Each structure stands twice: as structure tokens, then as C-alpha cells.
Amino acid sequence: MERFALELKGLNKTYPQWRKPGVDALVDVNFSVCRGEILGLLGPNGAGKTTAIKCICGLILPDTGTISYFGHETANGIARYVSAVLEGNRNIYWRLTSRENLEFFAGLQGLSPSSVKTKIHDILDNFDLTDKEDVPARKLSRGMQQKLALGCALIRDTPILLLDEPTLGLDVETSFDLRRYIKNLAKEDGKTILLSSHDMNVVEDICDRVVIIDHGCVITDDTVERLKGVFKVQAYEIGLHGRHRNLERALGDGMEVDIRDSRTTLRCQLKDSTAFYNLVDMLKKRNIEIDYIKTLEPNFEEIFIKVLGGERA
Amino acid sequence: MMDFYVFVAIVKKYFIELKRYAFNTVMMMFGIYILFALVFFGLQSFGAATETLESAIVGFALWIFAILGFVELSWSILEEARNGTLEQLYLSPVSFGRISGYRVLASFFVNMVLIGAFLIAMMVGTGHYLNLDPGVIILLFLTLLSISGIGYIMGGLALVFKKVQATLNVFQFLFIILLMLPAVMDEGVILYVLPVSWGSALINRVMVSGTPFLALSPWSILILFVNSLAYFAAGYLIFGYLERVAKKKGLLGHY
Numbered sequence: 001m002e003r004f005a006l007e008l009k010g011l012n013k014t015y016p017q018w019r020k021p022g023v024d025a026l027v028d029v030n031f032s033v034c035r036g037e038i039l040g041l042l043g044p045n046g047a048g049k050t051t052a053i054k055c056i057c058g059l060i061l062p063d064t065g066t067i068s069y070f071g072h073e074t075a076n077g078i079a080r081y082v083s084a085v086l087e088g089n090r091n092i093y094w095r096l097t098s099r100e101n102l103e104f105f106a107g108l109q110g111l112s113p114s115s116v117k118t119k120i121h122d123i124l125d126n127f128d129l130t131d132k133e134d135v136p137a138r139k140l141s142r143g144m145q146q147k148l149a150l151g152c153a154l155i156r157d158t159p160i161l162l163l164d165e166p167t168l169g170l171d172v173e174t175s176f177d178l179r180r181y182i183k184n185l186a187k188e189d190g191k192t193i194l195l196s197s198h199d200m201n202v203v204e205d206i207c208d209r210v211v212i213i214d215h216g217c218v219i220t221d222d223t224v225e226r227l228k229g230v231f232k233v234q235a236y237e238i239g240l241h242g243r244h245r246n247l248e249r250a251l252g253d254g255m256e257v258d259i260r261d262s263r264t265t266l267r268c269q270l271k272d273s274t275a276f277y278n279l280v281d282m283l284k285k286r287n288i289e290i291d292y293i294k295t296l297e298p299n300f301e302e303i304f305i306k307v308l309g310g311e312r313a
Numbered sequence: 314m315m316d317f318y319v320f321v322a323i324v325k326k327y328f329i330e331l332k333r334y335a336f337n338t339v340m341m342m343f344g345i346y347i348l349f350a351l352v353f354f355g356l357q358s359f360g361a362a363t364e365t366l367e368s369a370i371v372g373f374a375l376w377i378f379a380i381l382g383f384v385e386l387s388w389s390i391l392e393e394a395r396n397g398t399l400e401q402l403y404l405s406p407v408s409f410g411r412i413s414g415y416r417v418l419a420s421f422f423v424n425m426v427l428i429g430a431f432l433i434a435m436m437v438g439t440g441h442y443l444n445l446d447p448g449v450i451i452l453l454f455l456t457l458l459s460i461s462g463i464g465y466i467m468g469g470l471a472l473v474f475k476k477v478q479a480t481l482n483v484f485q486f487l488f489i490i491l492l493m494l495p496a497v498m499d500e501g502v503i504l505y506v507l508p509v510s511w512g513s514a515l516i517n518r519v520m521v522s523g524t525p526f527l528a529l530s531p532w533s534i535l536i537l538f539v540n541s542l543a544y545f546a547a548g549y550l551i552f553g554y555l556e557r558v559a560k561k562k563g564l565l566g567h568y
Contacts, residue, residue, distance in 0.1 A: 015563060025563070051563060059400055061560045079406040090397030095330055107322020108405045108412075110315030136333075152401075 002071035005081075005160055005192035006056065007032040011065035013051055013216075025051040026062065027216040035159075038186045038193045040207035040224075042304060048216040049196050053162055056194070057084055069160065079109070083153040084162035089145030091152065094138035098129050098148050101137055105152040116155060123151040126181065143174035150178070154185075161185065163195045167202050179206050204300040212307050220307050227303050234276065235296035240264040241289040250282075267296070319407045320415045327419040342431060346438075349373050353439055365496070367441050367521045372492050374432050375513055378424055378453065379460050379488045385420045386413055386464030387481050390471045403565065410552055413468060417461050421454065446519050448526020456512030458541035460488075462548030463508060469555030473564055505536050508544045512537055 011029040014022040025048050033039045043049050054060040056067060058078040066073050069081040085091055092101050102123060106116040124130045127147040137145055146166065153161060166182065167175040183206050185191040197203055203210060204224060212220040220227070244264045248257040256267040270276050283290060331338060349370075356369055390413075393399040403409050436442050467484065471477045491507055495514035504510045515537060518524045559565050 013563075054563065054565070057400065057404060059403055059560065059565045060563045061557070076408075077406070079404050083404060084400070086400050087397035091401055093326070093398060094396070095333060096326065100326070100329060104322050104326050105401070107318050107325070108402070108407075110318050110406050112314075112318050113321070156404075 003034060004032040004068070005035045005037075005070055006194065007068040007071075008052070008056070009066045009068070011052070011055060011067070012063045013048075013055065013060065014063055024216045026055070026065075029065070029213070029216070029218055031211045031218055031221050033160075033192050033194055035192055036186050036190045037209060038182070038195060038207050040203040040210040041194055041196045041213065042198075042203060042210055043213035044308065047213045049213055050164075051216075052213065053084070053086070053164060053194070053196060056162060057082055057086070079156075079158070081158055082160045082162060083109075083156040083158040084164070085149045085153045085166060086162070086164050087149075089142055089149055091149040092137050092145065095136060097134050097136050098124065098140070098144075098151075099133040101148060101152055102155050106155045109156040109158075111155075111157070119155060119157070123154060127151055143170050146170060146174075147178065150181075159190075160192045160194070163193060165197050165199075166195065167197070167199060175202070182206055200299075200301040200304055212304065214308055224300070227307075228298050228300070234272065235269045235298070236267070236276065237294040237296055238266040238268070238279075238283075239291035239294075240266060240283070241291050244286075244288060247288075250286075251279075263291070316407055316411065316415075319405065319412065320418070323412065323415045324419040324422075327416070327423060331423060338427075342427065345377055346431065346434060349435060350438065353435075363441070364521060366439070367443060368496055368517055370432070370435050370439065370441060370443065371517055371520050372489075372496075372513070374428055374435065375456070375492050375516065376488055377431065378428050378457070379492065379509060380485055381420060381424045381427075382417055382457050382460045383464045383467070383481075383484065383488070385417050386461060387467035387471055387477070389413075389416065390468045391475070391478070394471075394475070400565065409556065410465070410549060413465070413552075414461070414549075417457070417464070421457055425450065425453070443520040444523045446526045448529075449516055449519055451526070452512055452516050452519065452537070455537050455541045456509055456516070459508040459512065459544035462541075462544030462546070465545075465548035465552040466555075469552040469559075472559040473555050473562070475564070505540060508540070511540055 008029055008031055011026050012024075013026040014024050016022045029048070029052060031039075041049050041052065051060060055062050056078075058075065069078065072081075074081075093104065096104060099120065102120045103113060103116070106120070107113070124133050127144075127150070129144060129148060129151070132140060132144060137148060140148065146169075150163070150166065153163075163182070167178055170178065179202060182193060182195070186193050186208075195203070195207060207224055209223045210220065210227065211218055240263065242264065243259050243262060244257070245259065247264065247266065248255060251257070251266075251268070254269055258265040258267070268279070270279070280290070352373065353366065353369055356366060361369075390399065393402060402412055405412060432443070432445075463484065467477065467481060470480065488509060491509040492513045494504060494507065494510040495517055498504060499514070504514055511533075515529060515533060518529065519526050
């Protein structure tokens, strides 16, 4: 069985410009996605994410390089493998109801109406759209429209799913629901998911691995856990009893002191364990009572910025 | 079978939207009827001959029919791109060219009913009754093929250049000239070669002159068939080329 659901090899794309040198959108891009994996495709605006996703969908023809879907290099059969939500809630027909949208997209995939009856029912049920099935899409809330767009991609029943900013503009609860559902799609249904998002919390929460693109080049391809390990710093949060106003001056740069009610919270990043013990000794000498000490996990957003800034993973 | 289900989905969507926006459709037809009445009674007041008036009825109905078919291929691509659904159509296992063809076919049946009703209303309103030979449906279908060919080319241009509304408007008026050309000449290479004109000439012969469809010479139908097929095939091929250009330049859709 083919290990990779999706494999991009040596993908290059330059957009020609009138009387100017062309713009390199993709430069020798190589990455793959395993079956059942959720891969985050990250990068700043104009990095080449959109071009890469459109190439995978067959909407843009690369200049050179190949894309394989379960080991097959195909130009005409992409729809058998890939479905996508590229424009969030704009990917659906606003004049059609939720049910009619699902029926239309199933038909567009060449599926008979009778074969998708149960699936439509399940999707409406899973996304809490059952009582809105006869409501035109334009009258649904943004969250519901986003869910419906995902449902329309799922009804096509392809093994690979491309999602661009799937939680953009959603409230916390809906975003949480959708994240959980996307995770389940990979874990339980074995779907391979390629996700592009600027929300690092979403990426950290649901992606197994990330590929970071900048100026058309892949600059990092690694698991979320390993990236967090590589960029791990000795950062601590120390809770102190009492209010200690003069502490920030005594501790110097790199220390953040937060005083609230009768407690002081100290957040710091230290270069080694000796620095940590020195800090604890200093607090003891000043008779400051320590309430708790917590190790801080590196923030994925910071990791992303560090990688883009040129730090090596 | 896959194409059949895609076709069924397209026809169903077409009917749903038509039904849901029935008021808009009725008002559109009413507006067209008012425009027709102005043209017809204007011609009548200038003392136009009966045959000219009846040709005007046929020409006007054909023009509406041509525009509706043309719009299905050209304007709708712009609308899909604007709405963000064009990429989804491209993600179907059936090619976008075929999907567009099915849409034209779906609109053909619906427009037949609408234009049929419109024609009856025009005949009743003007008191000029035309020969409604069922064979006209075949002539209409063949004429639509050449219109579709032009629609495909415009659709392809819409994919590449996006802003083609002005050109689309020009084509709507060009159709008037092409449809009215048989009023100036009965036969001739120009009619055989140009799109739409020969179809319009044959439809006029049946509906205005009263020639039964079966009495038309097989050659005249063969010319229409070859003309329509040539325009359709050329349009489809040019669309395919322009689609490839759009894919190379990354111009597909709005995304």
C-alpha cells in the first residue's frame, strides 16, 4: 500500500509578468502527507501556500515537478482523490438550502441521490444542521455556513481534504467543535488533511506535522511536537505571595512581573539551570515566599516567527 | 453513469433556483414583453408588411432564446467566480466544459417552455399567428449549438480576462444583426458561414412562410448541422485552450 496520500516533488511555478521578471511562487517544493495525517501548511501572506494548494487541486498547472495522489500522477482524475474548502463559507450556493447544497455537490461528484441519502443525514446531524436543512444557505450564520461548506466537501467522499482557514471568523465554541470534528476525520475516518491557517492555536491543536513555506521555498517540515522541543526554552512562571513592586528593577531585563491583589507573578526565560537556582536564592534572601513554580511551554506562534526569522529547527 | 448524475444535479439546481425566484423570472419576461410590444407596434405604426411583422416576432423570440443560452455559458462563469463556487465545479470528476454543456442543455429545455409561452403571448397580443411546427425544436436546438460555441469562447475569455462584460454586451447586439440577416438575403454563403443566421433563416421559413419542416431541403438542414457543429466544436476547443492558459497563469476563480 502506498505510504503517502499526497506527494509533491520538485514543484516549481513562476508567474510571468509583462516586461518584468516573473514572480517565483514555488521553488523546488517537496513535501508529502501520509495517510490519515493532518498537515499544516503555513507561511506568511504571499509565501506560496495558495499556489501549492491550487496546484494540488489541479486549478494551477505547475511549470515543472509532479504531484502524486496515492502514488498516481494524474492530471484528469484529481477529483477522485481531492475535495477542498478553499473559500470557507463562499464555497456553497447561497440560494440553495443546506440539504440542496449537499445533494448538488454529491451529484457533482457523480454520486447517485439514493447512495448519499444516509450520508447527507449524517452530515446534517453531525454539524447540528438538521433543523436548518430547509433554510437557504444565505440565511445561516457564518459558523453554520462554514460547517455546511465542510459538509459539501465531505459528501464527495474523497480520501484527501484540503482546508483553507477552516475556522476563520468563527466563535470560540464553533471553532472548537470544528477542530474536534476535523481531528476525528483523520483519526476515525482515515482522511488525509492538508490545512492552511494563520491561527497557530488551531495548527498546534490539530496538526500532526507542519510545513512552513516562505518566498516559495519549504523552510521547515517537521512534527509539531519536535518543533516545540527544538525551540524549547527554560521559561518559568513563579507565583509569589505578597506584592513585590521593586522586584522588576532588582531582576533586570527579560523578567516580567505581574502584580494582582496580594500576589505577584514572575515570568522569565533563563539560559540555564544555574540562573534558575540563582533566582530562587535571591528570592529567599529577600524573604519572598514562593507559592508555585511552573515550566512554560513554548508558544507555537513564537516558534513560527522564529522559523520565519531564520532560526533553524 | 457519472455524467448522468452530474446532469441530473445540474438540472435539479436549475429548476430549484427558477422556482425559488419565480417572481424574478416572471418580471423579467414581463419586461421583455413590454420591450417587444414597443418594437412591434413601432414597426406597425411605420406601416411594415405582415411578413416583416411576423419576422419581427420570430426574430425577437430567437434573440431572447440566443441571449439566455449565451448567458448560461459566459455570464454564469463570471458569477461562479465572483461567488467562489467556480473552483468547486472544477473539482468535479466531470470536466468543466462538459458541466457547462449540461447547463446549456438544462437551460434549453427550460427556455423552450418560457419562450414558447412568450411566443404565444406575443401572437395573442399582436393578432399575428405563426406556424408552430414541432420540427422547429430541432432547428432551435441546432441554432443553439452555434450560440453555445460562441458562448464557450466568451466563457474561456471570461476565465482569462475576468472583465469581459463589455464584450458580452456587444455580442448581445451582434446576435440581433446575425438573426436579422435573413431578412436582407434569402440564401448565400454568408448565411451558411456565419453563426445563428442560417438557423434563423430556416426557422423563419417554417414559422413565417409556413413551409413545413419536413418540406425543407435536406441540404439546407445539413448546412445548418455542419455550421452549428463547427461553431460548437471550435468554441469547445478554444475554451479548452483558454482554460489551460488560465490554469497556467493561476487565474481560475477568485480564491
